[in-house]
Amino acid sequence: MRTHLVRNFSTSSALLGRTGVSIVPPVHHLIRFKKSQLSDKARPPKSWVTSAGFRPQITRHDRLRQHYNDTLASDLLLLNYTHNETTVEGARRKPRAPVTPYSVYQPSKPLPQHTQPTKDIKPRTSENIPHLERISINCFAKPAIENRDLAITAKVMLQHITGMKPRDVFAKTNLPMFHLRPGMPVGAKVEITGEAMSQFVSTLTELVLPRSRTFRNISGKCGDGNGNIGLKLTKHDITLFPELENSLELWPETFDIDLIVHTSAQTDREARTLLSGLGFPVSSEIRK
Amino acid sequence: MIKPGAQRVVNMLGVLSASRRQPRRLKLCREDIIRHKTIKHAYQLFTKNEQAEQKQKLDQQYLRIKEAADLLQELDPELFAATNVPPEKKGRRFPLELRVPTDTPPRTIWSSTFANKLR
Amino acid sequence: MSLRNSSSRIIKAIYEGVPATGPPSLRTRWSRLRYKSPEHMQPAFEEALKIINKDSENQKLAAQNASSSQVREELYAKSDIYNPEVQYNDFVNYVDLSNPTYKLLAKRRWLRRSMPTMMQRIEQLHVIPDTLPTLMPEAETKIKFLLPKLDFIDPGAWVRNDICMRTPQISISDFSLPAGTSGHYTVAIVNPDIPDLENDSFNTDLHFLATNVEASLANPIANWAKSSVLKPYMPPVPEKNAPGQRMCVWVMRQENGHSSNLENKELVSEFDLRSFVSEQNLRPVSAFVWRSKWDYTSPAVREKLGLPRGRVFYRARTEFAEDSVLHITERPKWQKVDELYHNE
Numbered sequence: 158m159r160t161h162l163v164r165n166f167s168t169s170s171a172l173l174g175r176t177g178v179s180i181v182p183p184v185h186h187l188i189r190f191k192k193s194q195l196s197d198k199a200r201p202p203k204s205w206v207t208s209a210g211f212r213p214q215i216t217r218h219d220r221l222r223q224h225y226n227d228t229l230a231s232d233l234l235l236l237n238y239t240h241n242e243t244t245v246e247g248a249r250r251k252p253r254a255p256v257t258p259y260s261v262y263q264p265s266k267p268l269p270q271h272t273q274p275t276k277d278i279k280p281r282t283s284e285n286i287p288h289l290e291r292i293s294i295n296c297f298a299k300p301a302i303e304n305r306d307l308a309i310t311a312k313v314m315l316q317h318i319t320g321m322k323p324r325d326v327f328a329k330t331n332l333p334m335f336h337l338r339p340g341m342p343v344g345a346k347v348e349i350t351g352e353a354m355s356q357f358v359s360t361l362t363e364l365v366l367p368r369s370r371t372f373r374n375i376s377g378k379c380g381d382g383n384g385n386i387g388l389k390l391t392k393h394d395i396t397l398f399p400e401l402e403n404s405l406e407l408w409p410e411t412f413d414i415d416l417i418v419h420t421s422a423q424t425d426r427e428a429r430t431l432l433s434g435l436g437f438p439v440s441s442e443i444r445k
Numbered sequence: 446m447i448k449p450g451a452q453r454v455v456n457m458l459g460v461l462s463a464s465r466r467q468p469r470r471l472k473l474c475r476e477d478i479i480r481h482k483t484i485k486h487a488y489q490l491f492t493k494n495e496q497a498e499q500k501q502k503l504d505q506q507y508l509r510i511k512e513a514a515d516l517l518q519e520l521d522p523e524l525f526a527a528t529n530v531p532p533e534k535k536g537r538r539f540p541l542e543l544r545v546p547t548d549t550p551p552r553t554i555w556s557s558t559f560a561n562k563l564r
Numbered sequence: 565m566s567l568r569n570s571s572s573r574i575i576k577a578i579y580e581g582v583p584a585t586g587p588p589s590l591r592t593r594w595s596r597l598r599y600k601s602p603e604h605m606q607p608a609f610e611e612a613l614k615i616i617n618k619d620s621e622n623q624k625l626a627a628q629n630a631s632s633s634q635v636r637e638e639l640y641a642k643s644d645i646y647n648p649e650v651q652y653n654d655f656v657n658y659v660d661l662s663n664p665t666y667k668l669l670a671k672r673r674w675l676r677r678s679m680p681t682m683m684q685r686i687e688q689l690h691v692i693p694d695t696l697p698t699l700m701p702e703a704e705t706k707i708k709f710l711l712p713k714l715d716f717i718d719p720g721a722w723v724r725n726d727i728c729m730r731t732p733q734i735s736i737s738d739f740s741l742p743a744g745t746s747g748h749y750t751v752a753i754v755n756p757d758i759p760d761l762e763n764d765s766f767n768t769d770l771h772f773l774a775t776n777v778e779a780s781l782a783n784p785i786a787n788w789a790k791s792s793v794l795k796p797y798m799p800p801v802p803e804k805n806a807p808g809q810r811m812c813v814w815v816m817r818q819e820n821g822h823s824s825n826l827e828n829k830e831l832v833s834e835f836d837l838r839s840f841v842s843e844q845n846l847r848p849v850s851a852f853v854w855r856s857k858w859d860y861t862s863p864a865v866r867e868k869l870g871l872p873r874g875r876v877f878y879r880a881r882t883e884f885a886e887d888s889v890l891h892i893t894e895r896p897k898w899q900k901v902d903e904l905y906h907n908e
Contacts, residue, residue, distance in 0.1 A: 187683075187698060187699070187700055188679070188680065188683045188701065190680035190683070190684070194676075194677070194680055195677070195680055195681050195684060206471060206473065206478060206481045206482070206485075207470075207471075207473075207478060208470075209469050209470045211470075211471060215488070220545055220546065220547065221545055223546075224545040224546060226499055228543075229539075230499070230503060231502070231503060231506055232539070234503060234506060234507060234510070235506075235510060236535070236537050237532070237535065238507075238510050238514075239529060239530065239531060239532055239535075240511070240514040240515075240518065240525075240529045242532070278532075281532075282507055283500070283503040283504045283506065283507035286503065306450075306454045309454055309457050309458060309461070310457060312457075312461060313457045313460055313461060316460065316461065322461070359545065362545075363545075377536075407453075409453075424532065426532070426533075426535055426536045427535075429536065429538075430535075430536060430537055430538065430539070433538040433539045433541075434539040434543065435545075436543070436544070436545060438541060439538060441536070441538060442536035472599075473602075474582065474587035474589050474590055474599060474601075475574070475587070475589040475652070475655060475656075476574060476577045476578045476582055476587050476588075476589055477582065477587070477601055477602065477605070478655075479578050479648050479651045479652055479655065480578060480581075480605055480609050480648070481602075481605075482646075482648075482651060483609060483612050483613065483616065483646060483648050483651070484605070484608050484609055484612040486612070486616065486646045487611070487612030487613070487615040487616050487646075488612070490615055490616070490619055491615055
């Protein structure tokens with residue numbers, strides 16, 4: 158709820174030909190509130206212990222976060238620092254110079270062909286040290302096209318290795334050659350943050366990747382340009398997760414998964430440096 | 446009778462919907478609700494203070510880095526040019542031997558004489 | 565700060581953990597024995613108490629160095645909010661509202677639910693801007709008609725005519741005043757829905773006006789005997805088939821405190837609330853509205869008040885009442901005319 162001390166009967170908007178006041182009732186909105194707030198059925202927030210939706214949030218010590226706070230943050234600040242940096246403007250559509258009165262209403266100048274708009278790169282300060290935001294895991298189970306039950310297996314597999322409840326993935330395209338129809342369950346996906354993410358990264362970097370026979374280092378030129386790094390794990394790597402390792406005879410099949418590690422880094426270079434600090438094996442930089 | 450393959454699928458579905466078997470609401474008496482609220486608020490205060498401390502530490506570090514760079518630029522421009530790497534040429538790596546600290550560390554914490562023979 | 569102990573056994577259980585005999589707040593022995601407290605809470609609670617007490621001390625120190633008394637009171641109030649004893653007293657509503665901490669908790673509760681509800685009703689029913697232009701709420705107003713089994717009414721409720729016949733009891737809780745002080749208010753009840761057939765419009769009628777009403781958070785109920793009532797309460801007497809009438813209650817704070825100027829004010833026949841507010845330097849701090857329409861108790865109310873029988877309105881407005889009844893097609897004319905004169 159927001160309170161406004163001064164009521165805005167704007168005079169400038171009246172000059173611009175607008176009404177200047179709200180014409181939709183109630184018009185005297187000095188006090189703003191949500192309608193659901195007034196309902197008899199209004200529920201207590203989930204953070205309250207008396208609420209039915211209450212779940213304990215912080216249940217264990219987060220090793221990875223503490224490592225980041227104690228060691229990585231200050232190191233990354235120093236590593237990424239460049240003196241007297243200025244903002245590097247990203248590619249974006251810019252308004253045309255007002256040559257004639259008509260150019261006000263003309264659409265802004267488009268970007269050159271085959272270029273995507275990019276974000277501005279701001280100077281690196283203590284405010285924007287890159288950190289791990291979330292990890293999204295996507296599992297496309299190809300054999301699920303033949304046997305639908307295997308989509309459930311993929312879902313349970315993701316739930317076991319992440320500790321979070323995955324969502325189904327359905328086919329969108331129609332490929333009669335592969336017997337693929339829209340709406341068929343073909344896998345599962347999940348996004349993990351917080352404690353679950355830290356746990357997953359610890360397991361991955363300490364138990365899975367060192368023992369993997371197929372996994373090579375994260376490439377020195379990977380990334381989507383915005384500081385998000387993708388990597389793949391094969392179905393053999395999955396069997397190295399301790400959650401599956403001890404009951405392998407129960408798993409008829411495991412599936413490849415794609416991970417995307419979302420970081421708050423502004424460039425992929427910084428993201429790769431961060432990942433190397435978190436224990437991922439990362440190759441040295443490769444010039445593109 | 447369910448076939449063994451089908452039984453496996455049923456078991457898996459049971460794993461996925463296990464959250465529904467959780468209790469609907471914690472039944473706590475007034476005393477425990479207030480005790481819980483006290484602990485929760487204290488933890489919030491604690492983390493808030495911790496974060497503020499961390500932020501202050503980093504801000505201070507940033508200012509010191511800036512001051513040092515300014516000073517170096519003034520004293521020795523050549524050395525400054527050598528140290529001040531532009532962002533597009535950066536990309537240092539933390540050593541792979543860097544470990545996230547654990548409660549059960551190895552017997553030798555850090556091998557000072559380590560050399561990577563593969564390289 | 566002195567905190568009144570409502571139940572020493574419960575407070576002891578809060579500080580030292582639930583005893584083996586079960587939590588004292590549960591009533592039956594069976595439920596006390598069945599209850600299981602979460603494990604290992606006590607060490608965490610003791611640590612938490614240390615942190616909270618330290619923070620509270622820091623805030624009190626800051627309060628001592630505060631620039632204005634308002635800031636000081638706020639800091640002082642905030643410093644004790646998470647004290648478990650305060651939390652418990654607030655939970656069971658065993659509070660002393662002249663204490664800034666309890667005042668702040670009460671204010672937060674008001675802001676969460678009652679205040680938006682009140683604003684929604686007065687906006688939806690167009691109390692603003694029909695009676696006064698707008699309102700920035702600072703106080704809570706609650707209204708009650710003293711009858712057994714009848715609690716404070718909801719804002720915007722329809723009230724039966726024989727119930728709202730008696731003078732309402734009004735409770736004014738002003739949260740903008742410093743804790744422990746009282747304010748002086750002017751209370752007006754206006755009805756903007758009196759049919760005015762000549763101008764094809766509605767008139768505004770003053771039903772009640774009292775000034776120098778003293779109220780504080782600890783004693784919020786307005787005492788009409790101790791204030792000066794300029795116009796005694798006149799109950800709403802709606803007429804049949806006329807639209808419902810809004811009884812708009814306005815509570816206005818007298819910025820200069822007790823005023824003898826207001827006390828000796830003579831009311832003119834055409835009362836204008838807007839000019840009255842601006843003339844007398846009043847600040848509207850709260851509002852309330854209830855509605856009334858013609859019901860089966862209306863004739864009796866009119867009889868008790870010694871008023872003549874009310875009019876009956878029909879869909880067509882004609883020179884002679886009999887003609888208007890002709891527009892109702894279902895019943896024969898003699899029945900309609902009979903209805904017109906003998907309904908009430």
